[in-house]
Amino acid sequence: MKALPVDALPVAIIETLRAVLGEGNAALHEPCFQGNEQRYVQDCIASTFVSSVGAYVGRFEQALAEVTGARRAVAVVNGTAALQVALQLAGVEAKDEVIIPALTFVATANAVHYLGAIPHFADSEDQTLGLDPAALRDWLSTIAERSGAGAGRRNRHTGRRLRALVPMHCFGHPCDLDALLAIAQDYQLALVEDAAESLGSRYHGRHTGTFGLLGTLSFNGNKTITTGGGGAILTADMHLADHAKHLTTTAKRPHRWESMHDEIGYNYRMPNLNAALGCAQLEQLPNFLASKRRLAARYRDAFANAGLDQARLMQEPPGCESNYWLQTLILDERVADQRDAILTATNDAGLMTRPAWTLLHQLPPYRDCPRAPLPVAESLARRIINLPSSAGLA
Template sequence: MQPELFPALIQQVRAIYGDGFIPLHRPVFEGNERQYLVDCIDSNFVSSVGAKVTEFEERIAAFTGAKYAVATVNGTAALHVALQLAGVQRGDEVLSQALTFIATCNALTYAGAEPVFIDVDRDTLGLSPEALRRWLTANADVREGQAYNRTTGKRIAACVPMHTFGFPLRIAEVVAVCDEYGIPVVEDAAESLGSYVGSQHTGTFGKLATLSFNGNKVITTGGGGMIITDDEVLARRAKHLTTTAKVPHPYEFVHDEVGYNYRLPNLNAALGCAQMERLPEMLAIKAEVARRYADFFEGSGIRFVQPIEGTTANWWLNAIVLEDEAARDALLEYTNAQGVMTRPIWRLMSRLEMFKHCQHDGLENSHWLEARVVNLPSSVPDGAMAAFPHVAGGA
């Protein structure tokens, strides 16, 4: 992107979001959030027990098409427990991508596993099924239905692909490769609520998946996460583990294993219920924001990241791919100096001190993208749900 285009980009962003400081992504509370919070306070149920927790779980399950949803205090906690439910044990290896947010690898570490980093596809920014197959062919053996790393001798206990910025990766192909090796897939769908492959929601392809409702996500509970699955046994165990593994009883406190205090408080769930009521509108408006960006970059020589054919993105974070690292840095410096927040993609996990020793496949595409990707402001604009009723389905 030529520097002479920088002012035009600032003008485009301000045409969408107005004057003043423009954050990367901010929450929007234009529905029943305040009323539902008051209702919780009046009910005295403000912690991890309450009707809004159950309602929020039911709303997420219905929206995603998953049979079961279990709310947690954040997305990292959800992924930690999901890995345990998938059978990951201390000393195992888990296949994932180096191009991801730190929470993915943190959760693997909490579970006692070590990541093995597989490259991503440049178009989806997510785990590449071809790279996955190449690595497994070269490095894995199957014994008694389970995959083992023939170099380290360790069990390959799971695969955790991540739908980067809400753009669906080739998840069906990833699951198919993993099935050949007996490797369960735990989808990191933290960023992809409202994203689809065909008509199937992301997070419903693997054995389990996790969502995040951090303050910068499409919808927020302030902090929060969710485990989704079609397996009733896993869902029951998820709820048990996230509620300190307490055996149900009217008054006695008996715990039958080491559990976690990971349940979502009722107050946070109240926010989530109100946000879910407006989710279709927010997704429609975010798609309109993305369309305006796409029109701006048309013919510029700059790739505006789009979902691949047959998929639908939630447009959590809009992204562009610059010519090189120097162009990326010039744009970041200019836009942030102008009060328009942009950011680079995450530093690769394989370049962080605590994961430098981990195995990887060279990560050619991951390094290429790390040097070039920039995120643009992607919030629902102030008042947009009232200002764009034609976009939001007439709401």
């Protein structure tokens, strides 16, 4: 591979990564299929029930509920669909505002937009990379006003109802849920967790995605477990779970032969074929999580031995257990201008790294959305580098 001229910091980071990963290429995050995947998928094919009907969907939903501690889990086609339906079930309507972090994947905002609602961006905190409760409370104290008895709060600048709050557990690290739940209660906001990245993560012993009215998961190919494409809605409310199941199966009323649909629903049910893959993946989740924690420890030791004071590795917040979905290096602000040089050098060396997502308020579709001051999110976006994180690397 052609060597490129690089300065000292990119070289030192490559050497440190090599100390953990050895020689050769390393993907950012790739799935690991070492269990019953082929057997379950072949069984699904043999049954001929590969689409929206079949035993593996219910089996996968039950296993998810057991793993997360949720009372119910409803499997759907992807995490974005899960969040869209969860927000609808939480009462989000067209022209409502939904508070979400600016530092998140675009799907969080898209799910809001699909309902005709408006994303309202809030800042993140340095310790968790999730929504900053203190900054959010300060912001709401200036822009939220009562809109009438029992009607919640509205944005005094836009006149729109503030309807929901969506914490996203960034790279698998739990947010400060206690403080965010208190804000949701004080401002009459429905709290819906975007736990797309945090399967296996726990906040004070309790699984993420189970604190709000509803929570959502993703099983895309780059997640801790995968169903190829897929997601799930978690809730303790049996009525909401039943409604979620109904909405995501085209709102079709059960009948032996009639096709009667009693409301506008979605064709969002997870296919049985994907659920079969998910059942096998869930069986291996404890091993995946242990491997990712070992990888995090090896990175931590390697960077400590390297003596690099210009960067730090993201660690799980106090009182939390993170799944370390994506291992995250955070550059010091004084070397933030070297981020792209590090990304270029590492990727040229066959070590796949990437920056954080483009902040949502900087994307063309969302530039005019309401937002709080975002100094921390904007700083983090300049400094985050995700490192190779596959469970197989450990």
